[in-house]
Amino acid sequence: MRVRGSFRALILSAASLLIGGGVFLSVEFARSCQIPRGAVEDASPLHYRSDRSRTPSPFLLTAVAPSSPTRGPLRVHPMNPRYFADSDGRVVLLTGSHTWMTLQDRGPTLPVPRFRFDEYLDFLATRNHNFIRLWITEVGNWMSESPGDYWTDPMPYRRTGPGMANDGRAKYDLDSFDESYFNRLRERVQAAGRRGMYVSVMLFNGWSVESKGRVINNPWRGHPFHRANNINGVNGDVNDDESGRETHTLQLSYITRRQEAYLRKVVDIVGDLDNVLYEISNESNIGSLDWQVHLIRYLREYQAQRPMQHPIGMTNEFPASDYAELLESPADWISPGAYQWKPPPRCWRLMGTSAQSWLRRLLGDGVAVDNFTYNPPAADGRKVVVTDTDHLWGIGGDRRWAWRSFTRGHNPIFMDTYDQAASVWLDASIPPHDSPQWESLRESLGDIRALSSRIPLASMTPTSEIASSKFALSNASTGDYVVYVPEAGRVSVNLSRTVGELSVTWFDPAERVLLNGGRVAGGSLETFDSPFDGDAVLWIRR
Secondary structure (H helix, E strand, O other): OOOOHHHHHHHHHHHHHHHOOOOOOOHHHHHHOOOOOOOOOOOOOOOOOOOOOOOOOHHHHOOOOOOOOOOOOOEEOOOOOOOEEOOOOOEEOOOEEEOOOOOOEEEOOOOOOOOOHHHHHHHHHOOOOOEEEEOOOOOOOOEOOEOOOOEEEOOOEEEEEEEEOOOOOEEEEEEEEOHHHHHHHHHHHHHHHHOOOEEEEEEEEHHHOOOOOOOOOOHHHHOOOOOOOEOOOOOOOOOOOOOOHHHHOOOOHHHHHHHHHHHHHHHHHHOOOOOEEEEEEEOOEOOOHHHHHHHHHHHHHHHOOOOOOOOEEEEOOEOOOOHHHHHHOOOOEEEOOOOOOOOOHHHHHOOOHHHHHHHHHHHOOOOOOOOOOOOOOOOOOOOEEEEEHHHHOOOOOOHHHHHHHHHOOOEEEEEOOOOOOOOOOOOOOOOOOOOHHHHHHHHHHHHHHHHHOOOOHHHOEEOHHHEOOOOEEEEOOOOEEEEEEOOOOEEEEEOOOOOOEEEEEEEEOOOOEEEEEEEEEOOOEEEEEOOOOOOEEEEEEO
């Protein structure tokens, strides 16, 4: 159910009156809590290949081999800060597909089935991907969107007892790290690096400290900082609302000190590897900004004492972040959400978890506004922006989204169901892992990376105004243009600032074929007719 305009403000005022214990909100206050409007319809349905056989990207003729070892550590590119540069100064576009079991094994039974990480790396390499997220869940059992048990192994802390935790296993000793967890972390980062893949090491996860999404279960019950789950007397829920949102704030200094110790341990384990990026947290709760900023600064200070420093990232808060706050943060890279709004903290603090959940069901998490899902704003270079379908749809997107993101100066990545191992909690309406929609998206991510290796990406910027389709990267002085055309038809490109003869190539992202489009003279506005029935990529160069 979607509530619009002033009626939404009325509903919010009434809800706050009931939930906040009779507190009346003024009209101005209610408006400040509204979800913005601006739904955008997508283009016509995409065509997918009937022949599902694997074919290499035609752009790979001169691209860097996907199995080449990484050359890091990454740094923000000095010429084009929309991207990273490797240790040789070459621009690096990060793109790939990631899945939930990349670090910890998870499942509804014990022992938890082992994730075949080497096979997963093979899967990525054949699709020319070079970036993954190593997921962490902070809880040993349970998750928001799955009924019953959902176990995680290994965990960062040892389960030594004495006494039993909420899940019936030994309590955690928060003064004793589990070396098997950190050994696996190092081994998997190293294995990815040998295959030419950069790794975002996720440090915390907002889905572990409170119920989110469909709210079938409460993961906080299984968190080591739950007072019933550790032998150290640590309580991360001081207001007794059965959530650990406090642990993703600076409210509890004894929690923050332990989190800082964990950060130091992670850096000690993988800080000497050249393919590392750090990610403070996945979708922490609204109100976690100060905590994330503190940890970014703490991590940067600790890294400064070591020979190698790595980029630090900050992702969208749940259910939505203020994009301006991400841009103004001290993070090197950011990963925004679909919705560029954030209810002021005073709205959310009036309500507990159950009330927030009720209000979201009533109002919805937001509407598809004209931004990172369908019409991404152009990256302006203030941050490296990693657009992740995880923060936009949860599980969603298609190749059209990937090409749009790329031509707006972003680094697109895909939240991949991969081998359907998480099917016990996935929505039944989500297409299976081998659907044409997902495979075409994975292929396009690899094609985008391959094309980025054949253009002077370090000198190209998103220039929507030069193409009638509004999706373009260009450098007029060198005569390089990449234009995405979301639907079949005609596209105009302003070549007035480029002198000389240019070569035209068309690429069909559905069938993955290149077609010679002849030559064109620079110096004017030119119109091109797409030779394909669906979406297309127009590549113009000297």
